[in-house]
Amino acid sequence: MSFEEEESFEHTLLVVREVSVYKIPPRSTSGGYKCGEWLQSDKIWSGRLRVVSCKDRCEIRLEDPNSGELFAACFVQPGQRESSVEPALDSSRYFVLKIEDGRGKHAFIGLGFNERNEAFDFNVALSDHEKYVKRENEKEAGETSDENQIDIHPAVNHRLKEGETIRINVKNKPSTGTGMLSAAGMSGGTSGTAGKSKIPGLAPPPTGTGKIRSPLPPPPNDPASARMTSSKNGVGLRGPKENARQSTDSLSDFSQLERNLPSTTTSGSTKPSAAGWAAF
Numbered sequence: 360m361s362f363e364e365e366e367s368f369e370h371t372l373l374v375v376r377e378v379s380v381y382k383i384p385p386r387s388t389s390g391g392y393k394c395g396e397w398l399q400s401d402k403i404w405s406g407r408l409r410v411v412s413c414k415d416r417c418e419i420r421l422e423d424p425n426s427g428e429l430f431a432a433c434f435v436q437p438g439q440r441e442s443s444v445e446p447a448l449d450s451s452r453y454f455v456l457k458i459e460d461g462r463g464k465h466a467f468i469g470l471g472f473n474e475r476n477e478a479f480d481f482n483v484a485l486s487d488h489e490k491y492v493k494r495e496n497e498k499e500a501g502e503t504s505d506e507n508q509i510d511i512h513p514a515v516n517h518r519l520k521e522g523e524t525i526r527i528n529v530k531n532k533p534s535t536g537t538g539m540l541s542a543a544g545m546s547g548g549t550s551g552t553a554g555k556s557k558i559p560g561l562a563p564p565p566t567g568t569g570k571i572r573s574p575l576p577p578p579p580n581d582p583a584s585a586r587m588t589s590s591k592n593g594v595g596l597r598g599p600k601e602n603a604r605q606s607t608d609s610l611s612d613f614s615q616l617e618r619n620l621p622s623t624t625t626s627g628s629t630k631p632s633a634a635g636w637a638a639f
Contacts, residue, residue, distance in 0.1 A: 372417075373484040380404040380421060380431070381469030383455065391445060394453035397469050398554040408470075410484040415495075417488040419444070420496055424591060431458040431468065437492050452478045556570050562571060 382401045386392060407424040410417065419433040433456040435443045447453040447469075454470045472478040518526070 360422075370412040371409060372412055372482055372487060373408075375408040375472065375481070377405060377473060378408045378421070378472040378477075379473075380406075383467060383469040391448045392455045393449045394469065394521060395449050397453075400509070401469075403468075404432060409482075410481065412488050412490075413489065415492050417485060419445070423601040433458050435485065435488075437489075440489065444485065452482075454478075465591065521522065 380403055381397045382403050383392060383397055387396070404421070407422045409420045409422060411420060412418075415437050417435040419435065421430040421432070422428065423430065433443055445455045447455065452472045452475055456468055456470050457465055458468055459465045471573045472481065
């Protein structure tokens with residue numbers, strides 16, 4: 360919405376219920392005003408303050424809280440906030456306003472707020488109005504530049520005319536071979552085609568008849584492995600009693616050795632060896 364469309368609209372930006380107005384002495388220095396020089400007896404009015412946005416101008420209105428009668432008004436033109444509203448040098452709650460009567464006459468009065476947050480909101484309201492005016496001016500300038508700009512790139516019609524067709528070449532996928540072999544180009548063509556690569560032969564998987572040897576040897580003193588070894592060699596395990604009997608009867612096995620020794624043949628008779636010790 361432009362300024363011309365909202366000429367009759369007013370936007371209230373801030374309302375402060377009670378402010379004080381002072382009669383101030385002339386400026387003593389070029390630096391600014393000091394509220395410490397204002398006397399309490401110089402207070403001339405107290406009432407309500409309203410900050411109103413009218414088109415591109417901001418108005419600070421001092422009104423009677425009961426009847427709404429206007430006591431004084433300060434007009435802040437675009438870009439002239441410093442000349443219309445000037446903060447005091449020694450306090451953030453006091454300002455100096457330039458008021459006008461609408462006939463070309465103006466005067467300076469002191470304005471004081473009871474709380475610091477009210478003075479802060481007063482500054483924020485004035486800043487919001489300046490930002491609003493700046494956005495509206497940029498928007499109008501952008502619309503004007505768009506109207507004056509000439510499009511040097513006309514729109515191109517890419518629609519097909521009557522009777523025109525589009526031909527799309529799609530690459531055929533190989534009919535044989537799946538997975539990684541076909542992707543790597545290892546799948547062959549038909550059986551009758553020569554010169555094409557074939558799938559290399561792969562070794563068959565191991566059958567269930569073969570046994571897989573453990574890569575690790577069995578732990579020492581393992582009874583299970585000892586039984587398996589003895590069963591393969593045909594030797595049974597002996598208990599501790601049999602081992603003790605074997606150690607005590609050391610000469611009992613010489614009978615077997617004697618039977619295994621070759622026999623000596625004499626003239627006309629066959630006799631065994633006289634003594635096992637001599638034969639041994």
